[in-house]
Amino acid sequence: xxxxxxxxxxxxxxxxxxxxxxxxxxxxxxxxxxxxxxxxxxxxxxxxxxxxxxxxxxxxxxxxxxxxxxxxxxxxxxxxxxxxxxxxxxxxxxxxxxxxxxxxxxxxxxxxxxxxxxxxxxxxxxxxxxxxxxxxxxxxxxxxxxxxxxxxxxxxxxxxxxxxxxxxxxxxxxxxxxxxxxxxxxxxxxxxxxxxxxxxxxxxxxxxxxxxxxxxxxxxxxxxxxxxxxxxxxxxxxxxxxxxxxxxxxxxxxxxxxxxxxxxxxxxxxxxxxxxxxxxxxxxxxxxxxxxxxxxxxxxxxxxxxxxxxxxxxxxxxxxxxxxxxxxxxxxxxxxxxxxxxxxxxxxxxxxxxxxxxxxxxxxxxxxxxxxxxxxxxxxxxxxxxxxxxxxxxxxxxxxxxxxxxxxxxxxxxxxxxxxxxxxxxxxxxxxxxxxxxxxxxxxxxxxxxxxxxxxxxxxxxxxxxxxxxxxxxxxxxxxxxxxxxxxxxxxxxxxxxxxxxxxxxxxxxxxxxxxxxxxxxxxxxxxxxxxxxxxxxxxxxxxx
Amino acid sequence: xxxxxxxxxxxxxxxxxxxxxxxxxxxxxxxxxxxxxxxxxxxxxxxxxxxxxxxxxxxxxxxxxxxxxxxxxxxxxxxxxxxxxxxxxxxxxxxxxxxxxxxxxxxxxxxxxxxxxxxxxxxxxxxxxxxxxxxxxxxxxxxxxxxxxxxxxxxxxxxxxxxxxxxxxxxxxxxxxxxxxxxxxxxxxxxxxxxxxxxxxxxxxxxxxxxxxxxxxxxxxxxxxxxxxxxxxxxxxxxxxxxxxxxxxxxxxxxxxxxxxxxxxxxxxxxxxxxxxxxxxxxxxxxxxxxxxxxxxxxxxxxxxx
Numbered sequence: 001x002x003x004x005x006x007x008x009x010x011x012x013x014x015x016x017x018x019x020x021x022x023x024x025x026x027x028x029x030x031x032x033x034x035x036x037x038x039x040x041x042x043x044x045x046x047x048x049x050x051x052x053x054x055x056x057x058x059x060x061x062x063x064x065x066x067x068x069x070x071x072x073x074x075x076x077x078x079x080x081x082x083x084x085x086x087x088x089x090x091x092x093x094x095x096x097x098x099x100x101x102x103x104x105x106x107x108x109x110x111x112x113x114x115x116x117x118x119x120x121x122x123x124x125x126x127x128x129x130x131x132x133x134x135x136x137x138x139x140x141x142x143x144x145x146x147x148x149x150x151x152x153x154x155x156x157x158x159x160x161x162x163x164x165x166x167x168x169x170x171x172x173x174x175x176x177x178x179x180x181x182x183x184x185x186x187x188x189x190x191x192x193x194x195x196x197x198x199x200x201x202x203x204x205x206x207x208x209x210x211x212x213x214x215x216x217x218x219x220x221x222x223x224x225x226x227x228x229x230x231x232x233x234x235x236x237x238x239x240x241x242x243x244x245x246x247x248x249x250x251x252x253x254x255x256x257x258x259x260x261x262x263x264x265x266x267x268x269x270x271x272x273x274x275x276x277x278x279x280x281x282x283x284x285x286x287x288x289x290x291x292x293x294x295x296x297x298x299x300x301x302x303x304x305x306x307x308x309x310x311x312x313x314x315x316x317x318x319x320x321x322x323x324x325x326x327x328x329x330x331x332x333x334x335x336x337x338x339x340x341x342x343x344x345x346x347x348x349x350x351x352x353x354x355x356x357x358x359x360x361x362x363x364x365x366x367x368x369x370x371x372x373x374x375x376x377x378x379x380x381x382x383x384x385x386x387x388x389x390x391x392x393x394x395x396x397x398x399x400x401x402x403x404x405x406x407x408x409x410x411x412x413x414x415x416x417x418x419x420x421x422x423x424x425x426x427x428x429x430x431x432x433x434x435x436x437x438x439x440x441x442x443x444x445x446x447x448x449x450x451x452x453x454x455x456x457x458x459x460x461x462x463x464x465x466x467x468x469x470x471x472x473x474x475x476x477x478x479x480x481x482x483x484x485x486x487x488x489x490x491x492x493x494x495x496x497x498x499x500x501x502x503x504x505x506x507x508x509x510x511x512x513x514x515x516x517x518x519x520x521x522x523x524x525x526x527x528x529x530x531x532x533x534x535x536x537x538x539x540x541x542x543x544x545x
Numbered sequence: 546x547x548x549x550x551x552x553x554x555x556x557x558x559x560x561x562x563x564x565x566x567x568x569x570x571x572x573x574x575x576x577x578x579x580x581x582x583x584x585x586x587x588x589x590x591x592x593x594x595x596x597x598x599x600x601x602x603x604x605x606x607x608x609x610x611x612x613x614x615x616x617x618x619x620x621x622x623x624x625x626x627x628x629x630x631x632x633x634x635x636x637x638x639x640x641x642x643x644x645x646x647x648x649x650x651x652x653x654x655x656x657x658x659x660x661x662x663x664x665x666x667x668x669x670x671x672x673x674x675x676x677x678x679x680x681x682x683x684x685x686x687x688x689x690x691x692x693x694x695x696x697x698x699x700x701x702x703x704x705x706x707x708x709x710x711x712x713x714x715x716x717x718x719x720x721x722x723x724x725x726x727x728x729x730x731x732x733x734x735x736x737x738x739x740x741x742x743x744x745x746x747x748x749x750x751x752x753x754x755x756x757x758x759x760x761x762x763x764x765x766x767x768x769x770x771x772x773x774x775x776x777x778x779x780x781x782x783x784x785x786x787x788x789x790x791x792x793x794x795x796x797x798x799x800x801x802x803x804x805x806x807x808x809x810x811x812x813x814x815x816x817x818x819x820x821x822x823x824x825x826x827x828x829x830x831x832x833x834x835x836x837x838x839x840x841x842x843x844x845x846x847x848x849x850x851x
Binding site: 054056057058059062064135136137138139140142143144156157158208209211212228229230231232255256257258259261262265266268269270271424425426427429430431433443444447463464 | 575576577578580581582583584585586587589590593594596597625626627628629634637638693696697700701704707708709710711797798799800801802803806807810813814815
């Protein structure tokens with residue numbers, strides 16, 4: 001399976017200015033499962049959920065994939081957390097405030113405990129954060145999140161010691177976090193397991209084996225009971241968790257089933273309460289077969305094709321625009337993938353914070369007009385019908401379906417032919433990162449809920465820019481936005497940048513990700529408004545059935 | 546025979562070295578590295594990761610480093626599963642694969658030989674055709690079709706057995722994967738047994754035994770079965786190896802934590818050490834099984850001496 005980047009959830013842009021105060025006031029709200037009145041809980045509160053693949057680690061500093069982050073959030077609670085709707089709520093920090101533009105103070109609750117009964121202190125967070133960015137730990141995400149915190153980038157690069165990180169304990173229950181530049185989404189960033197606390201004595205006692213069952217000491221709603229690689233990972237309720245009265249589940253079993261058909265069969269036979277994803281092309285069938293169990297929510301992720309902007313044919317913006325204009329995303333979403341994903345006509349998916357989502361103007365035109373305009377553009381660029389395009393993708397039924405549709409759109413509407421080259425995922429990644437392709441399948445799931453995570457895909461010299469496009473004006477706007485404290489102004493600049501860069505057609509946006517899955521109707525607390533697909537087990541419960 | 550066995554065991558070492566070297570070079574020649582992901586890691590992080598796993602060194606140095614570990618019984622650290630060493634992963638997956646593969650092989654031999662004998666004794670009769678048809682069905686249908694059908698019938702419709710998973714060697718969880726592997730292997734064993742027994746039954750010494758007035762049962766069990774099994778034993782070696790190592794589909798269909806899944810995922814993730822560790826293991830298992838097959842020949846046919 002594909003490992004997405006670790007997603008994160010955010011607070012709304014418009015509320016950011018007052019976020020600190022509001023959150024401080026709401027600090028006493030419980031974050032765990034709120035069972036609506038009238039709902040009777042089942043006597044047995046045990047959940048089995050498929051996680052899609054085996055986790056690469058349980059060490060919060062090394063967590064990289066979505067699947068590892070899912071388990072990590074159950075085991076470890078960071079300063080902040082997210083509720084079932086993806087909003088930031090207090091975690092170990094019961095309140096926080098922004099002292100100045102780059103300094104934040106987090107106040108820890110005094111009743112937070114590790115699973116062995118030790119108090120969770122500010123030093124546990126300082127140790128966890130320093131360990132995360134320490135080059136010796138070699139965390140893949142250290143260069144993604146580390147640079148947001150003061151000196152983070154230099155520490156990852158080995159230029160400064162880990163102790164220079166801008167996270168320090170003011171006292172046992174107060175933490176100061178200094179950022180490099182303005183990071184309005186810092187409270188949300190801090191919900192990330194990478195910035196979570198680590199029980200130092202356990203790491204020092206067991207070394208590399210500290211995450212094994214029997215050794216692992218966690219501070220989240222659950223603790224580790226058993227871990228059999230490629231078989232199951234069992235968590236039990238943490239009796240020392242500060243909000244244990246609001247945690248309903250007594251046991252959670254994560255399955256690492258990769259085969260989607262096997263996943264559904266386990267669901268059908270009652271051995272799994274939540275599938276991870278559905279097999280390609282089965283959404284309509286299972287919607288009919290399991291109308292009460294099918295759940296689908298859009299997440300902050302995009303499916304797109306990268307245009308190699310250095311390619312002799314594609315370096316002409318008119319060609320890229322023509323290719324983008326003629327793809328009928330509505331047809332693609334409704335008839336081809338047909339699994340609840342929605343058409344995408346821009347860089348940003350719906351629901352993202354930090355910018356307004358804009359669509360290409362022509363997306364509202366009738367198709368005939370779009371085709372006519374595209375033909376004109378190709379003619380001006382000197383591209384004749386019969387011209388061959390090369391498309392690279394990693395082998396999967398889903399990718400194949402989409403590619404055949406796109407190829408047919410270009411063939412029937414523009415007379416262009418497309419050779420589809422299917423390859424292993426790692427080979428595609430290498431080709432894409434090195435620019436050894438013409439058009440390539442691509443996708444992105446937000447690392448955190450802010451437009452900047454998507455803007456990195458199109459910025460000049462960004463490591464994540466596989467299109468090799470560059471728009472200095474858009475880059476300047478993004479840079480301005482990064483230094484703007486006024487959140488409305490920041491959003492305006494980022495919106496403008498996204499629009500400007502997309503007018504260069506560096507990529508071909510196709511769909512916004514939806515994640516349809518089967519969840520037993522008796523599983524409560526599963527929200528359909530969860531843009532980051534974070535379903536903490538502490539928010540779920542089993543209804544009497 | 547002992548010196549033959551010792552010689553065979555010693556010959557394993559150069560075989561192992563050649564296999565490891567070829568595999569090592571192939572893995573490193575494959576495009577894409579262990580740390581390539583949808584999100585490209587920064588140059589600094591890549592340097593940190595390479596330092597952690599000694600990947601920054603020249604290839605020959607890495608190779609010698611690996612061989613040194615191997616000689617000390619250390620298969621190295623997994624790149625994909627950061628919390629586990631390859632030794633840990635292999636030691637956890639191997640018992641699962643050995644149990645499923647071993648039990649299914651044993652059953653396939655017993656059932657296959659019984660079916661083959663019955664078919665040979667009643668050859669060209671309806672019973673022969675029926676037995677061969679049933680046993681061949683397992684060979685004809687691919688495991689990714691048979692497996693889900695078994696799950697549909699026994700787990701979803703009848704709800705007798707779990708649809709998949711593994712629970713500490715509980716028989717309930719082993720039943721369907723074992724049944725699938727038996728169905729796949731039984732046809733081969735049955736077919737070879739049938740053909741071999743027919744040939745043996747046509748030999749002079751069997752004719753003599755029958756002429757002496759021995760009942761058919763005694764003729765088959767005492768005189769014909771042993772020589773019949775020689776070609777059967779030849780196919781058991783490769784079948785047993787494939788039951789343990791190539792059970793990728795079975796492991797995927799039933800979500801089993803065996804070594805087939807580790808190999809495939811290891812190769813896809815460019816988890817060099819994990820793949821190499823498993824290759825070493827598979828090579829050793831293959832050599833041991835082949836040795837056992839060769840030794841079984843001597844027992845079955847006294848004419849064969851080593």
